[in-house]
Amino acid sequence: xxxxxxLERLRAASKTALVQDGKRKVHYLFEDGKEMAEEYDVxxxxxxxxxxxxxxxxxxxxxxxxxxxEPTLPLLGALxxxxxxxxxxxxxxxxxxxxxxxxxxIRNLPYPKEVYSVSVEKEQRCCVIRTTNKKxxxxxxxxxxxxxxxxxxxxxxxxxxxxxxxIITYQKPKEILAAEEQLQKELKKIKAANNEKxxxxxx
Numbered sequence: 001x002x003x004x005x006x007l008e009r010l011r012a013a014s015k016t017a018l019v020q021d022g023k024r025k026v027h028y029l030f031e032d033g034k035e036m037a038e039e040y041d042v043x044x045x046x047x048x049x050x051x052x053x054x055x056x057x058x059x060x061x062x063x064x065x066x067x068x069x070e071p072t073l074p075l076l077g078a079l080x081x082x083x084x085x086x087x088x089x090x091x092x093x094x095x096x097x098x099x100x101x102x103x104x105x106i107r108n109l110p111y112p113k114e115v116y117s118v119s120v121e122k123e124q125r126c127c128v129i130r131t132t133n134k135k136x137x138x139x140x141x142x143x144x145x146x147x148x149x150x151x152x153x154x155x156x157x158x159x160x161x162x163x164x165x166x167i168i169t170y171q172k173p174k175e176i177l178a179a180e181e182q183l184q185k186e187l188k189k190i191k192a193a194n195n196e197k198x199x200x201x202x203x
Contacts, residue, residue, distance in 0.1 A: 006147040007179050010186075017190040023048060026187055037064070045184050047097050067143060068095045091136060098169075100177070102142055106166045109136060113161040118168055120154040127157065129166070144176060 013028040019042060028036040033055050039048040049069025056062045071094055092107040106129070109116075115131045121139075125146065129138040145152060156171040172180075 005149075007182065010183060015187075015190055017187065017192045018194055019192040020194065024187065024192070026190070035061075039069070040184075040187070044099065046099055066094075068097055070094060093138060093140070101172055102144065102170045104140065104168045106136075106138070106168075108164055109161070109166045110164045111135065111161075113159075116159065116161065116166060118157060118159045120152045120157055122152055122154075125152060127152070127168070127170070129168070142170060145173075148176060148179065150175060 009030065010028065013030045013036075015029075016027045018025045018027075022042050024040045024042050026038045026040070028038075030036070035053045037049075037051045037053075039050075040046060041048055047068060050067045051064040051069075052067060053064045054062055071092070089108055091109055093104065094107075095102065095104050097103055111131060111133060115133055115135075117130050117132075119128050119130075120126075121128055124139075126139050126141045129136065129140075131137070142152065150173055153173070156173070157168070159166060159168045161167070
């Protein structure tokens with residue numbers, strides 16, 4: 001069973017934590033130099049965001065890539081951001097999980113639900129969104145399943161449409177739910193850098 005390997009990587013990573021604005025922020029530094037930053041809701045333990053960064057070819061830090069949470073906007077001056085703005089009518093694809101499922105939201109898709117089809121491509125290890133009117137097409141993978149080396153299950157996939165937003169849900173397999181529970185216990189053991197004593201414990 002390959003499940004422990006990703007958990008072992010998380011355990012082996014150097015970790016620092018910070019509690020701020022009702023969120024527990026955890027920074028991981030892996031042996032290969034990759035960094036991962038996660039934010040969890042302190043009360044529910046719900047993952048709010050996950051970002052990755054790796055060294056660029058010159059050895060400097062690359063840009064953060066968002067895996068879960070709101071896509072990051074480019075850092076532009078106030079005037080520039082007014083001038084160079086993506087059309088607000090373009091579809092916006094983002095992942096926003098719940099405790100029991102992976103969830104993606106695609107905003108600005110005004111077509112009725114019957115136009116969409118969402119399927120699993122097992123060989124390519126991805127999900128595909130198609131529309132009968134050929135107005136939108138998107139392939140996306142589920143990195144969590146790849147990290148735990150678990151197969152994609154078409155029965156776990158469902159979707160709905162409301163308020164111009166397509167919401168795709170994939171029920172988390174029991175292996176991932178168990179691993180996330182273990183990880184939460186471990187993260188709670190890390191002393192937050194801004195706790196009463198002010199110490200910053202790194203594991």
